[in-house]
Amino acid sequence: MRIDLHCHSTASDGTDTPAELVRNAAAAGLDVVALTDHDTTRGYAEAVAALPEGLTLVTGAELSCRVDGVSMHMLAYLFDPEEPDLLAERELVRDDRVPRAHGMIAKLNGLGVPVTWEQVARIAGDGSVGRPHVASALVELGVVPTVSDAFTQEWLADGGRAYVEKHETDPFEAIRLVKQAGGVCVFAHPGASKRGRTVPESAIAEMAAAGLDGIEVDHMDHDEDTRARLRGLAGELGLLVTGSSDYHGSRKTVLLGEYTTDPEVYGEITRRATGAFPVPGTGGA
Numbered sequence: 001m002r003i004d005l006h007c008h009s010t011a012s013d014g015t016d017t018p019a020e021l022v023r024n025a026a027a028a029g030l031d032v033v034a035l036t037d038h039d040t041t042r043g044y045a046e047a048v049a050a051l052p053e054g055l056t057l058v059t060g061a062e063l064s065c066r067v068d069g070v071s072m073h074m075l076a077y078l079f080d081p082e083e084p085d086l087l088a089e090r091e092l093v094r095d096d097r098v099p100r101a102h103g104m105i106a107k108l109n110g111l112g113v114p115v116t117w118e119q120v121a122r123i124a125g126d127g128s129v130g131r132p133h134v135a136s137a138l139v140e141l142g143v144v145p146t147v148s149d150a151f152t153q154e155w156l157a158d159g160g161r162a163y164v165e166k167h168e169t170d171p172f173e174a175i176r177l178v179k180q181a182g183g184v185c186v187f188a189h190p191g192a193s194k195r196g197r198t199v200p201e202s203a204i205a206e207m208a209a210a211g212l213d214g215i216e217v218d219h220m221d222h223d224e225d226t227r228a229r230l231r232g233l234a235g236e237l238g239l240l241v242t243g244s245s246d247y248h249g250s251r252k253t254v255l256l257g258e259y260t261t262d263p264e265v266y267g268e269i270t271r272r273a274t275g276a277f278p279v280p281g282t283g284g285a
């Protein structure tokens with residue numbers, strides 16, 4: 001049984017539509033695939049409708065969190081997508097994007113850069129507007145030569161002159177909300193140090209005490225040493241260990257099912273969840 005518990009679709013920043021994702025998951029020989037778009041459940045209906053026979057869908061989301069100034073991601077599985085408190089929190093995170101972009105534009109205007117909302121919105125197109133689009137506008141205006149040159153303290157890097165914080169959920173609050181919605185919480189890629197500072201083990205221990213169910217260990221952003229360390233930590237704290245691709249279609253090189261979760265761990269996740277059930281594929285509606 002091959003189980004991949006972390007995949008993105010065009011409902012967030014993946015390149016496969018939800019329907020393409022489940023078809024590709026079946027073609028990759030998976031038995032179980034989880035749809036875990038960033039802060040949204042809007043891909044569910046399309047994925048369920050297209051689900052091939054023999055493939056089971058686990059509904060989920062990857063929640064944007066921050067603790068002690070460190071951003072982190074929390075995978076939430078099989079929660080009730082209609083539960084109002086968790087729904088409100090997801091909307092808060094998502095709806096923050098537009099005012100945040102306006103805030104960055106205002107700061108840039110204050111620094112004498114003539115960037116406009118129309119320009120940034122045009123660059124974003126159909127995608128939800130974010131900091132990379134503001135950075136592209138700075139390139140267009142000739143303020144910086146490349147997008148990465150905009151991610152400096154002078155401009156848009158965290159804490160930079162034109163930076164505006166985004167709303168991220170406290171992970172302890174995320175755990176509380178996901179549990180209230182009947183779901184299961186797994187800390188995504190906790191050792192992904194290339195992405196910036198990581199959450200200390202002491203905080204992971206506190207999360208375990210607060211009801212965290214597991215940590216994602218087998219992930220492309222973890223080297224062998226990191227995996228061994230995290231596996232040991234999970235053993236000490238009594239946490240489930242998952243593995244998953246964090247597939248983003250063609251945006252990343254990782255393949256569906258490149259990392260997988262042990263069937264026993266998957267069984268435990270489904271036993272703990274009360275908010276939703278895995279959906280068995282019937283061959284499409």
Ligand SMILES: [Zn+2]
Binds near residue numbers: 062073188189
């Ligand atoms: Zn993530």
Ligand SMILES: [Zn+2]
Binds near residue numbers: 006008062246
């Ligand atoms: Zn992800």
